[in-house]
Amino acid sequence: MLEISKKTNLLEQKSYKYQLQDVIEPNLYRDVYSYTDVPRVPFNHRRVPMGMPEEIWITDTTMRDGQQSVEPYTVEQIVELFKLMSRLSGPNGIIRQTEFFIYSKKDREAIEKCRELDLKFPEINTWIRASKEDFKLAKSMGIKETGILVSCSDYHIFKKLKMTRREAMNLYLETVAEAFESGIRPRCHFEDITRADFYGFVVPFVNELQKMSKDAGIPVKIRACDTMGYGVPYTEVALPRSVPGIIYGLQHYSDVPSEMLEWHGHNDFYKAVANASTAWLYGASAVNCSLLGIGERTGNIPLEAMVFEYASLRGTLDGMDTTAITDIANYFKTEMGYDIPPMTPFVGKNFNVTRAGIHADGLLKDEEIYHIFDTKKILNRAAGVMITMTSGLAGIAYWINENYGLSGDKAIDKRDPLVLALKSWVDTEYENGRQTMISDIEVEEKIKENTHDSGFPTLLS
Secondary structure (H helix, E strand, O other), rough: OOOEOOOOOOOOOOOOOOOOOOOOOOOOOOOOOOOOOOOOOOOOOOOOOOOOOOOEEEEEEOOOHHHHHOOOOOOHHHHOOOOOOOHHHHOOOOOOEEEEOOHHHHHHHHHHHHHHHOOOEEEEEEEEEOHHHHHHHHHHOOOOOEEEEEOOOOHHHHHHOOHHHHHHHHHHHHHHHHHHHOOEEEEEEEEOOHOOOOHHHHHHHHHHHHHHHHHHOOEEEEEEEEOOOOOOOOOOOOOOEHHHHHHHHHHHOOOOOOEEEEEEEEEEOOHHHHHHHHHHHHHEEEEEEEEEHHOOOOOOOEEEHHHHHHHHOOOOOOOOHHHHHHHHHHHHHHOOOOOOOOOOOOOOOOEEEEEHHHHHHHHHHHHHHHHHOOOHHHOOOOOOOOOOOOOHHHHHHHHHHHOOOOOOOOOOOOHHHHHHHHHHHHHHHHOOOOOOEOOOHHHHHHHHHHHHHHOOOOOOO
């Protein structure tokens, strides 16, 4: 039959309603996921229309999925991260929600401490086990929304749960009914959706959820979980790996509105950020992330990455305070003892630092030549250089000007006698077999020697 689409406002065919296919043997997509080979990407050359929602946002799982992969955070650490996240989110709540466990006394204390801050964003919600006791606990704490695990691939249904598709769906529907009875909004986590039979299980199940939601008068959120990082953002890819296909299918065949659609991805194949952006572009309002991408195995979608994806796609930061990203990174390093890989974009020690002399020469002339954007303004982190055997005269000059705040008429160039003297010292160090970079402290000491003892102009007054 023909129906007016709420997404496109066009007449569209919806002649087929997908029914649950309760198969005897699991469909493990062995032609795609052989396990003994690298997973394949099949194409079916079917295009789905791009359709970004009017409003998009970020949700957070730092205290839930992120915390599962590192030493548990203390209550004080959770509270500080929550405050920093709220500052980053800004007054418009671009970081809309963050989820907590409520299993332990410490979890519940952290929630209460964060609530006492009375910050509007991010909203606190939970992830709980599918049990009446947990629903009662969530309700007693005044939680409005909670995540519920509804694993949807045959890998999980047949191999982990030891059920048929019908049995699994009935179990999940009973669980969601309990959430409705408790007056809690269910956020259904469709675990392993990129290995699931999309039209044989996912769509029929979501359709049943939609019916229950309408009857209960309580919305149901659908979180599409790329649990193993198998999703791909390319157009014309076949399901179950197609991110555009998953989002389009949930909207077109299950009438899930954008604001009820959320993408949760992992980075096993380096596609976490690209897949999350694709989910936005094709109709999901929310993408679920963790700070610094900390999470299971290779990690979740880095929240700070999606802040910049948001700005790139929308042309504005919409009030987000991106300098908080640097403070978050520093807090993880200094207060939590977390080692951030130095080359990590936006938060790593070396993300805007160069060792190459030719790059330093460009920075000395105009930092825009070799700099992604004004990191001093946006992240409160100025561009830098490290002194190594390849830094050259330009690198040394840039290091001096940056570290001692020399600009305009006070700035020195690469022909300055001090720079020539330091370059001679650096060359001698490496000619004598040095393999490591030269530390800032060493450079500072050598500058002191030259400026005070050798007749060079005093720069440190």
